[in-house]
Amino acid sequence: MSSICPKCGLPLDLCVCEAIAKEEQRIQVRIVKRRFGKLTTLVEGFDTSIDIREVSKKLKSKLACGGTVKDKTIELQGDHKAKVKKELIAMGFNAQTIDDST
Numbered sequence: 001m002s003s004i005c006p007k008c009g010l011p012l013d014l015c016v017c018e019a020i021a022k023e024e025q026r027i028q029v030r031i032v033k034r035r036f037g038k039l040t041t042l043v044e045g046f047d048t049s050i051d052i053r054e055v056s057k058k059l060k061s062k063l064a065c066g067g068t069v070k071d072k073t074i075e076l077q078g079d080h081k082a083k084v085k086k087e088l089i090a091m092g093f094n095a096q097t098i099d100d101s102t
Helices: 017-024 052-063 081-090
Strands: 027-033 039-044 067-070 073-077
Touching: 027 081, 039 081, 052 067, 052 073, 052 081
Parallel strands: none
Antiparallel strands: 027 039, 039 073, 067 073
16 A cells, blocks of 8 residues: 555645645745856745755756755856746746746
8 A cells, every 4th residue: 555645645656745835836036146257046935845956956957057956045057047937837836936037
């Protein structure tokens, strides 16, 4: 018998907790200038129910850039503000909850 998810009560192979959590996130995408004039894209606002390392891995692969995860924040090398929003929407995040106006 398969295990039951403690949050939604469904079997783990049918669990929808991460899909629901993706729609409720308030994600902020912004650009920061670092040392020597290098630009870095910061993606912030992820909840603990989202696997942030997996999201980071997918973003770095799709955008062909380097990056890291620090304190619930994804740091991507370069200016990828518009592309990050498109990729997050493709991953299942709600377009209205992604703020890239900063």
